Each structure stands twice: as structure tokens, then as C-alpha cells.
Amino acid sequence: MTASMSPVRSILLWCPDWPTNAAAAELGLAPGAPLALIERGDVFACSAAARSEGVRRGLRVREAQSRCTDLVVLPYDPVLDHRVFEPVVAAVEQIVPGVELSRPGTCVMRARGPSRYYGGERQAAQALLDTLAGVGVSDARVGIADGPFAAEQAAKLHSPTVTDAIRIVPAGRSPEFLAPFGVELLERPELATLLRRLGIHTLGSFAALDDMQVRDRFGPHGVLAHRLASGFDPSDVDARVPPADHSSVLEFEPPLDRVDQIAFAFRTAAEEFVARLQASSLVATAIRINVSTENGDSRSRTWLHPRWFTAGDVLDRVRWQVQGAGLAESGLNSAITRLRVEPESVDPAGNHEAGLYGGATDERIHSGLSRVQSMVGHTGVLTARIAGGRQPSDRRILVPWGDLPPGGEASVRASQALPWPGRVPGPPPATVFPERRRVLVSGTGGADVAVDDRGELSAVPVSFAEPGGRPGAVSAWAGPWPVTERWWDAGGRRLNRFQLVDESGGAWLLVLDDSGWWAEARYD
Amino acid sequence: MSLSVATPRPPVFAGAPAPVETAANQVAELQARIRGMQRTRIDSHGLPTSPGIAELLPGGVLRAGAAYSVHESTSLALALLAGPSAAGAWCGVVGLPALGVEAAAAAGIDLDRLVLVPEPGEQWLQVTAALADVVTVVLARPPASLSAAEVARLGSRLRQRGSTLVALGEWPQSEATLRVSDDRWMGLGDGHGFLAARRVTVSVSGRTLTGKPRRKQLWLPDTEQVVRPAGLAGVPTRPVPAQPVPATPVRFDEAAVS
Numbered sequence: 194m195t196a197s198m199s200p201v202r203s204i205l206l207w208c209p210d211w212p213t214n215a216a217a218a219e220l221g222l223a224p225g226a227p228l229a230l231i232e233r234g235d236v237f238a239c240s241a242a243a244r245s246e247g248v249r250r251g252l253r254v255r256e257a258q259s260r261c262t263d264l265v266v267l268p269y270d271p272v273l274d275h276r277v278f279e280p281v282v283a284a285v286e287q288i289v290p291g292v293e294l295s296r297p298g299t300c301v302m303r304a305r306g307p308s309r310y311y312g313g314e315r316q317a318a319q320a321l322l323d324t325l326a327g328v329g330v331s332d333a334r335v336g337i338a339d340g341p342f343a344a345e346q347a348a349k350l351h352s353p354t355v356t357d358a359i360r361i362v363p364a365g366r367s368p369e370f371l372a373p374f375g376v377e378l379l380e381r382p383e384l385a386t387l388l389r390r391l392g393i394h395t396l397g398s399f400a401a402l403d404d405m406q407v408r409d410r411f412g413p414h415g416v417l418a419h420r421l422a423s424g425f426d427p428s429d430v431d432a433r434v435p436p437a438d439h440s441s442v443l444e445f446e447p448p449l450d451r452v453d454q455i456a457f458a459f460r461t462a463a464e465e466f467v468a469r470l471q472a473s474s475l476v477a478t479a480i481r482i483n484v485s486t487e488n489g490d491s492r493s494r495t496w497l498h499p500r501w502f503t504a505g506d507v508l509d510r511v512r513w514q515v516q517g518a519g520l521a522e523s524g525l526n527s528a529i530t531r532l533r534v535e536p537e538s539v540d541p542a543g544n545h546e547a548g549l550y551g552g553a554t555d556e557r558i559h560s561g562l563s564r565v566q567s568m569v570g571h572t573g574v575l576t577a578r579i580a581g582g583r584q585p586s587d588r589r590i591l592v593p594w595g596d597l598p599p600g601g602e603a604s605v606r607a608s609q610a611l612p613w614p615g616r617v618p619g620p621p622p623a624t625v626f627p628e629r630r631r632v633l634v635s636g637t638g639g640a641d642v643a644v645d646d647r648g649e650l651s652a653v654p655v656s657f658a659e660p661g662g663r664p665g666a667v668s669a670w671a672g673p674w675p676v677t678e679r680w681w682d683a684g685g686r687r688l689n690r691f692q693l694v695d696e697s698g699g700a701w702l703l704v705l706d707d708s709g710w711w712a713e714a715r716y717d
Numbered sequence: 718m719s720l721s722v723a724t725p726r727p728p729v730f731a732g733a734p735a736p737v738e739t740a741a742n743q744v745a746e747l748q749a750r751i752r753g754m755q756r757t758r759i760d761s762h763g764l765p766t767s768p769g770i771a772e773l774l775p776g777g778v779l780r781a782g783a784a785y786s787v788h789e790s791t792s793l794a795l796a797l798l799a800g801p802s803a804a805g806a807w808c809g810v811v812g813l814p815a816l817g818v819e820a821a822a823a824a825g826i827d828l829d830r831l832v833l834v835p836e837p838g839e840q841w842l843q844v845t846a847a848l849a850d851v852v853t854v855v856l857a858r859p860p861a862s863l864s865a866a867e868v869a870r871l872g873s874r875l876r877q878r879g880s881t882l883v884a885l886g887e888w889p890q891s892e893a894t895l896r897v898s899d900d901r902w903m904g905l906g907d908g909h910g911f912l913a914a915r916r917v918t919v920s921v922s923g924r925t926l927t928g929k930p931r932r933k934q935l936w937l938p939d940t941e942q943v944v945r946p947a948g949l950a951g952v953p954t955r956p957v958p959a960q961p962v963p964a965t966p967v968r969f970d971e972a973a974v975s
Binding site: 568575591618622623669671692694716 | 789790791792795807814815816817818819820821822823828829831832833834835836837838840843844847848850851852899900901902904905906907908909910911912913914915938942
């Protein structure tokens with residue numbers, strides 16, 4: 194059992210504040226801004242600027258915001274974290290094989306190979322730091338010790354006397370190095386609390402306990418913690434198999450600014466992209482397209498597909514993203530220099546194999562609708578959901594084919610399940626105007642019909658003119674039903690609703706607000 | 718064991734009214750029957766149709782591959798789509814940016830199988846044809862500038878694919894044209910109540926219906942938000958209805974004041 198007795202000499206590479214740096218870089222925030230990432234209402238990670246204001250991991254959001262008033266708060270996105278770290282790991286793998294990705298921002302490798310190749314541990318560490326600086330990570334630290342646990346403590350060591358980015362614990366001296374640290378570093382809160390109550394405050398004093406006694410009192414987990422504390426880290430470096438890079442990149446020289454040129458140029462690349470995935474028996478169900486422009490701007494967007502992407506689908510998404518629905522969405526204002534497409538989620542191709550006797554109905558629907566989408570654009574083909582709300586237009590959510598509604602299906606269902614007091618009873622109107630239309634309603638002798646603060650009508654509506662029509666008599670009406678939504682907010686609204694039947698029998702849902710009478714929907 | 722060759726009777730006459738009184742009616746009925754037998758297409762089957770609507774349509778079903786034209790009532794058009802959608806068919810809607818999705822769901826259309834193309838722009842014909850390839854029923858508002866050749870092309874595409882078009886507006890080659898008239902809303906008074914139910918007269922004319930348009934009373938919808946026929950009043954060719962008229966609900970007059 195040599196493995197259990199002699200820990201693996203390990204190099205650990207640590208990028209401090211990785212989650213906040215990654216989020217700031219991805220969202221284009223200033224690097225020095227105070228930023229906190231939130232998970233389940235608690236601070237998960239915070240930037241150095243936020244830390245200097247007293248923000249700590251584990252604080253409630255409100256508490257963190259009260260300590261640092263200009264704190265930028267974002268939800269923690271582990272996918273983003275991994276995605277941004279992936280190129281860093283790939284760069285490390287270029288110079289050192291066999292890298293274990295512990296978590297985003299931290300990776301471990303065996304020390305033996307690199308130190309022999311680079312002629313020493315310090316030289317190997319320096320080579321790693323140079324590589325990281327090349328991909329834009331400047332403040333990384335390297336710890337070298339016996340076992341990943343000791344190496345991590347060396348890398349994270351926070352002490353005024355140690356300023357070097359490379360911290361090397363000489364071979365065989367890890368127990369000595371670990372001894373003064375507190376038991377919290379074992380990352381077992383229950384065990385640490387218990388040890389403290391037993392009067393054991395440091396790893397050294399925990400390590401001094403007898404093996405058998407630790408096993409009897411704390412069980413197998415305790416034994417593992419005891420090994421770590423004693424500097425006999427049993428864990429080995431579990432090198433990952435570098436994932437195959439399925440992304441497809443195309444540089445344009447000179448930069449292109451016309452959609453058809455770009456789409457034409459990318460045609461072959463899109464076919465290769467799909468063929469490469471196919472060669473690994475995979476299909477992409479979501480892709481991410483990144484567009485870089487001449488003036489250094491770079492925009493990304495994820496596209497989902499109801500089934501899986503063919504080369505034509507990829508090309509369509511590229512076209513839609515470059516065109517944008519107006520330029521606001523794509524945000525492009527100069528010629529495009531680089532286009533990158535990467536699969537965001539892949540699925541084994543076997544799950545998507547067509548049946549022996551032709552595809553199912555749904556498959557036909559998908560391909561047919563994709564064709565329509567290629568004619569009228571991604572946002573031209575919609576599916577509908579009913580959400581909660583008081584106005585008919587609020588209750589209708591239109592989602593492009595293949596996309597998810599904003600906030601996900603669950604939030605739509607949740608808003609639908611709320612009670613919404615004050616909604617109009619009876620059958621829903623068959624026509625809901627996307628833009629409400631101006632109508633004329635007046636009382637006897639052309640008198641204004643208004644509603645005062647107490648909800649009293651100033652006159653009975655007797656005459657009604659539909660949008661662009663001639664005034665006619667009102668045959669039935671009811672109202673006002675007042676709606677006061679978000680009165681504390683500038684975006685709130687106060688209005689009164691009416692139902693009205695005109696002389697030809699047409700029924701309308703009308704709205705009276707400060708700007709006059711409007712038709713919101715028609716029961717036709 | 719006796720071998721008998723059953724004459725296949727088109728199922729479209731299963732729901733036709735039995736008593737035929739006047740000679741004109743008899744002639745019309747026979748003519749319709751001949752036309753039904755002369756039908757040459759093999760795939761001309763009926764789509765599942767909701768009962769309230771089936772009574773209106775010639776043949777008693779919504780036919781696959783045909784076009785129907787509905788005038789001035791989105792609710793009636795949605796009611797046409799409800800039967801096939803409830804039976805599992807996909808529906809498409811082209812060129813109706815103001816469609817009330819909630820009304821569609823209330824009519825019985827499954828939103829999971831409803832696809833909307835609100836703004837087809839110049840490509841109305843291509844989009845409608847592409848949708849008709851894959852969905853069973855397409856509800857569309859045809860643009861004014863549609864040439865006869867384009868109408869014929871879409872018509873043959875529909876026949877070939879066996880999908881049905883419900884045009885909101887004039888459609889030259891429609892199987893039947895449905896018009897809503899005599900709108901009467903119940904439940905809304907003079908400053909009180911709310912719109913609860915509507916009773917309309919639907920007049921149906923079409924290629925296979927000779928003579929005067931057929932007129933039916935329809936709840937669109939009733940207080941339970943269900944589309945259903947409202948008695949047999951107003952059959953024009955018969956001066957007095959032979960069958961007893963089913964009692965129409967009178968509860969609206971009582972429910973009007975709420």
C-alpha cells in the first residue's frame with residue numbers, strides 16, 4: 194500500500210476569485226467593481242473590492258448590500274463558471290498532460306513529470322504561470338506539496354510574509370506545514386465544531402491523535418480527515434480526458450458586413466461542425482454563437498432547438514443572430530471578423546434516430562416549422578402560453594418556436610396559478626389588439642364620460658365610435674371596473690375598464706385612463 | 718352463408734335530417750347525394766368536428782383538403798379548429814397578430830399543438846402552404862391581393878396534403894361560407910352585469926348547398942363557455958318547424974341582473 198503511505202507530490206493551480214472574475218469578464222463589468230454572486234439568497238462568492246468593504250461568503254444578500262451599498266449582485270451561474278474556465282484548462286493541458294479539474298478556478302496535476310521536464314518544481318510552476326498569463330489570467334497562484342490537500346493550502350496561504358505566487362512545501366514536510374492551520378480547513382463543519390469543543394483547534398493536534406481512536410470515535414469520514422490533517426493525503430490526481438473540441442471558428446479577413454456573405458462563408462464550417470459531432474455519435478440540441486466585430490465587440494447568444502441542429506439550422510441561427518431583430522438584439526455596428534459556434538448541450542445521436550418506417554408526426558411538424566422559420570425569421574413562428582394577469586394582453590405570452598418562455602415554463606405556470614383578483618369574468622375576447630386602439634365614447638349630448646376618484650361615472654355612455662368608424666348608439670354596457678396595478682411604481686397604471694355592446698351587436702372591452710378611451714379587445 | 722355486396726354509403730349522410738317534405742328539398746338532397754358518390758378522391762375524409770359546428774357544415778363534417786371561409790367572427794373560426802385540435806391534430810394560424818390565445822384555449826384548442834405566424838408579410842402564400850404541409854388545419858386571414866392562380870395553387874396543395882384551410886374573410890374556392898349575423902349578447906345590462914354568453918345566427922352557403930343559405934342558431938359560447946346549437950328556429954324553407962324546438966335556456970333573462 195504505497196499509495197496510502199506516500200502522498201502524490203502535486204501541483205495545484207488556483208485562480209483567486211474565479212467565479213466573480215469570470216462573471217465580470219463575461220458580462221463586461223469593470224474588473225475592480227464590487228461584485229457578489231448569490232446562490233439561494235446567500236453570497237456564494239465576492240470580488241476583492243467587495244471583500245474589502247466587509248462582504249463575506251455566506252452572508253445574506255441584504256446584509257451584504259448594507260455593508261457595501263454599490264454592490265453589484267448577480268445570480269451564481271455554474272455553467273458560465275465552467276465555460277469560462279475551460280479555455281484556461283485547455284491552455285494548461287497544452288504544456289502539462291494529466292490535469293484534474295477540481296472546480297472552476299482550481300486544477301491539480303502530478304508534479305513528477307513537469308518538474309523533470311522543466312528542470313525543477315519552481316521552473317514548472319513558472320511555466321504554468323506564464324501560460325496562464327498568456328490566456329489573460331494574471332493573478333494565479335501555484336502550490337506544490339505532498340498531496341492535493343496540502344498543495345491547496347499552500348496556494349491559498351494568506352500571510353504577509355509570503356508574497357510569491359509560487360509556494361513550494363519541500364517533500365516530506367507537509368505535516369509540519371499543515372500543523373498550525375485550523376480544523377475548519379477540512380471542510381467538514383460538523384467535525385470541526387466537535388473537534389473545537391474537544392479542545393482540538395489545529396490540524397497538528399488532530400493529527401497527533403491515534404489512528405485507531407479516531408476510527409472508533411469518528412468513523413471512516415473521520416479517518417479520511419485525519420489522514421488529510423496528518424499530511425498523508427490518500428487522494429490521487431484523477432486526470433481528466435480532455436473533451437473533444439467540437440466548436441467551429443471562422444475568421445473573416447477582410448471583415449464582412451453583409452449577412453448573405455457571412456452565411457455563405459460559414460456554410461462549409463457549419464457542415465463540418467455537424468459532421469464532427471456526428472462522428473462522435475452526438476447531436477447538438479443547443480448551440481452558442483459568438484460574433485466578434487472589427488471594433489473589438491463580442492456578442493454571444495444561446496439558441497435552442499426543439500430537436501437537434503442540422504447544418505442548415507446552424508446557418509439559420511447564424512443569419513438570425515447577425516441580422517438580429519433590429520440591431521438591438523445582435524448589437525452589431527461594425528463588420529464581423531470572427532464567428533464561433535460551439536455546442537452548448539449535446540445528446541447521443543441514438544436518442545434522435547428516425548424510426549424505421551419514417552419519422553413520427555412531431556418530426557414532420559418540426560421540419561415544416563423550421564422551414565417557415567427560415568422564411569419569416571426566428572421570432573416569426575410562435576407558440577402561445579397563457580400566463581397570469583389582469584389585462585388580456587398580459588395573459589398572452591408568445592414564445593418563438595423552440596425557445597423557452599422568459600423565466601421558464603415553471604414561472605408561467607406559477608403566474609397562471611395566482612388568483613389575479615379584478616380580471617374580467619366571462620368568455621375571453623377572441624381578438625386582443627397588440628396595440629390598443631383609440632375609440633370615442635360620449636354621454637348624452639356629447640358629454641364627456643369620466644370616472645372620478647370615488648369610481649363614479651360623470652355621465653352614462655350612450656354613443657360609441659369604433660376605431661375609424663362613425664358614432665352609433667350603445668345598446669348595453671357595464672363598468673367601471675377599476676384596476677390599480679403597482680401604484681407605488683413609475684411603471685404602474687390606474688385605469689377603468691368597461692364592457693360595451695354597440696348597436697350592431699359587437700362587444701368590446703374598453704379601457705378609460707388619463708389619456709382617454711381605448712379599445713383593448715373585441716369579442717368577435 | 719350469403720354473400721352480399723354492401724353498397725358503401727358515404728358517412729356524410731349519417732346526420733342528415735330524415736323528413737323531407739317538399740319536392741325542392743328532395744331534389745336538393747338527391748343532388749347532394751349524387752355529388753357525394755361522384756367524389757373521385759380517395760383521401761377525402763372528414764376531420765373530427767365538434768358537434769355544435771358539425772350541424773352547420775355541408776355533409777356534417779369538416780372535410781380534409783377543403784377550404785372554408787368564415788366572415789367577421791374569429792370565435793366561430795376558432796370553434797371550427799377546436800374539434801380537430803381536441804382530437805390531437807396540429808393547428809396553424811397565419812396573419813392574425815390580434816388572436817386572443819385565451820379565447821383559443823377556451824374554445825377547446827390545445828395550445829401545445831398551436832403554431833402562430835402573426836406577420837407573414839409578403840410571403841403569405843408560401844408560409845400558408847408550408848404550414849399546410851405539416852399541420853391539419855390552418856386558420857388564415859388571406860391578403861386582399863391574392864390572384865385567382867394563387868388561390869388555385871394553394872387549393873390544390875391543400876387537396877394533395879389533406880389539410881383544411883379556414884379563411885377569415887372571402888375565399889373563392891371555399892366548400893362553405895359561414896357568416897355570423899344577429900349578434901345577441903346576454904348578461905350585459907345598462908350599467909350592470911357582464912358579457913356572459915352570445916347567441917348568433919350563422920348562415921351557411923356553399924358549393925354543395927343549393928338554394929338559399931342554411932341558417933342556424935348557435936351559442937357562441939353559452940354560459941358554460943361551450944359552443945352548441947341553440948334550437949332549430951329559423952329554417953327558411955319550412956314555414957313551421959316540424960320537430961319540437963328544444964327549449965332554449967331562459968336563465969339569461971334571470972341572470973342578466975347580477
